[in-house]
Amino acid sequence: MKFGDIYGQWYLNSTPFAVEALKCNEKGERLLQGRDQDITNVMHKLHRNARITCIDGHYGSGKTSLVNVAIYKCLKAFKAKETNQILIPCKVAFQLKDDLDVDEFTRNVLQHVVLAIKEHQEILTPICDITGFDNLSKVLSDPILSMQSGDLNSSFAVGVPGIASFNMGGRGGLSESVNNSAGFNSVGFEFAAKNLLEKIFTSIGGGVVCVIDNIELLETATKARKTLELLRDRLLTTKGLRWVFCGANGVIHSLAASPRLSAFLNTPVLDLQAVRKVDLKDVIEARIEEYSIRPEETFDKLPFGLVQIEWLYDVLNYNLRDLLSHLEQYCEYVSTSRVVVNHQMKDILFKRWVRSFGEFNYKDISKQISKNAWLVLDAAMSDDFRGTFNAGQFDLFNRNSKIPVTPETFRKWLRDLKRCDIITQSIPNDLEQDSQDELELETYSVTSKGALVFYYRLQEQQTLTLSQHHDWLKRVSR
Incomplete structure (x- = not known):
């Protein structure tokens, strides 16, 4: 690896896991699958x-x-x-x-x-008819919109209502830089x-x-x-x-x-809805095909396979953007740490890294919230709620808690976990607030970050709820 080119070793010309919106072009069409x-x-x-x-x-x-x-x-x-x-x-x-x-x-x-x-x-x-767009005779002295790139020289001028002009000439590309002059x-x-x-x-x-x-x-x-x-x-x-x-x-x-x-x-x-797990293979393959000079060898050499990708997608609450981000981070970790990943060790090393990432987030957030606030996450990820819950379901939370909880404390924990991006709150139709209790309108869902932290807590047997977590990876509708 030279000059930070960590993807060349896998026959990739750049990262296939970039977290950015696909563009309105042929490449975007190829990459959008499922x-x-x-x-x-x-x-x-x-x-x-x-x-x-x-x-x-x-x-x-x-x-x-x-x-x-x-x-x-x-x-x-x-x-x-x-x-x-x-x-x-x-x-x-x-x-x-x-x-x-x-x-x-x-x-x-x-x-x-x-x-x-x-x-x-x-x-x-x-x-x-686009007369007045590029061929008007009257051009005022103060251009308001400048579009210049390479040898292209164009300007759009407006001085009085309805007077506009484009002066075209030369070659070049189109710039989206706007001149907001006086x-x-x-x-x-x-x-x-x-x-x-x-x-x-x-x-x-x-x-x-x-x-x-x-x-x-x-x-x-x-x-x-x-x-x-x-x-x-x-x-x-x-x-x-x-x-x-x-x-x-x-x-x-x-x-x-x-x-x-x-x-x-x-x-x-x-x-x-989230991309279906059955379509995840097509999503990843399209990205490898787009960025690899030897796609088959890339699939063989990457430090994870489709099995590990699908597993992480489950752990992250089916959040494709965060999945791609974690795959990119793991690639950087493997390269900078010079970890040798053979076929036998792919699964072990990948899951070990995911667990350590969850641990890092858990310890970082634990400095900012009460240790008992994790009860909300543990209960939300249980069979009772499967990742989404209503704030008005406090009684069910309380009945299955290993610790006593008051409504005031519960609401504080909700605010703390929301601030730390562990849960996210749905925005209610506040036109209905006159007819319903405000608490009943507040619906929360566990974020991918929260799901990753919960995975670590579950592995460490630190959960604070009596509720069960059977087959917890299937908790959210997709």
Whole structure:
């Protein structure tokens, strides 16, 4: 191993286990496996006019990758004349924040929408009127959007509503760097961009597909709903834009209950489940084929096999993103530690490392929480709850505890474990809080990190619950 190239020894040109969303391209399509029906469902939803596609799923289930590949296949379908709608991908996924500046967010989205249109200009020019996009005679002095790469020299200028120009010349690639100089006329730019979208997508069907990702980061359904309601008339109903909302913890289902948003959402919400274990082999093989110069020898030489990968997938609560991350970390551990892994030792060494990783997380978190707080994790992973539980089930927790627990202590432990990413809380539809007890609305699930720590605790026989843990790896619906 030289210069940090740890994967060359396995005939890989780079890591096949990179934790990143798949791109909207041929490579993304090749790597996305086990999602055929989900891709079809998203493609159908994207073709529904003026409806926002909604996807909810656990962390690490691959929502963004699914959407990107679905958009790519929609564009392919248009090129193959299988559909009359052209759906253009916006390369950047957008995220909301608590103190959202609507003007800034709108400007940012429309800038990237213009970039998306520019990238697909060759397709659009023969089929629709894009006059005013690259051939206007009036160009004002202050450019607001600069796209330069290599020998490409282009600029987009807006000064007054409806006046826009692209000056094209030379060769090169497209840069997504935006110049937010003082000369930026945001009102003029927004007007021109929306006018352009109106012109293009009146003559043809479709739109530029924009994704708002990780909506659950706003933490409450109220914040998410109010933020999106602010954007409704400004962006979400703009002709020529197709939207996808992605979130976890039930936040998308809560949005669907909003009277001001429900009419624009493409319901029912698509609940994305974890990749089935039976499809995991295809996922891994596709990645090895993509990155290896000798795939068969790579499979033989890697320090783990499919059996170990499937076992770890169970341990991690069927979280594909964290599975790939752990496989990458183990490869680095084997290389930097110069551990010799033969066929007979693959299983032993791999499981030993996973256990030590669980121990590290357990000891690190134990410094931050009460030792008795682990009762919540132990009970949640039992046959009674199988990884998911409602906070209102306190009595069942208490009956099976080896230690006495009060409701106040129980709630504190929930907060502590959530803070340490051992459990995650689903976001309830808070429109119903008047009719239900707040505690009853709080549903929690064990994260992959929590499942890994529990695996260590189970091996060490440290569990604090009287409940049984028979066949605990099958505890979560997939």
